[in-house]
Amino acid sequence: MGVLTAVVDTFSTGEDGATDDSFAYRCADCEAAFxxxxxxxxxxxxxxxxxxxxxxxx
Incomplete structure (x- = not known):
């Protein structure tokens, strides 16, 4: 997991601690999933x- 992913994940939680609905992606160059x-x-x-x-x- 990249640093930017960790920061985005930290700020994407709601007030109740639940995460929002999200889209899953995979990088075609480095195969990272996020x-x-x-x-x-x-x-x-x-x-x-x-x-x-x-x-x-x-």
């Missing part, structure tokens, strides 16, 4: 290698 909250509407990049070549995992 999640992003559905409410976060930004370009998705790998938190480890910063590649934008990521695929959603169903």
């Amino acid at each position: 999640e992003r909250p559905k409410r976060q509407m930004t370009r998705v990049r790998c938190p480890d290698c910063r590649s934008s070549d990521v695929r959603s995992v169903d």
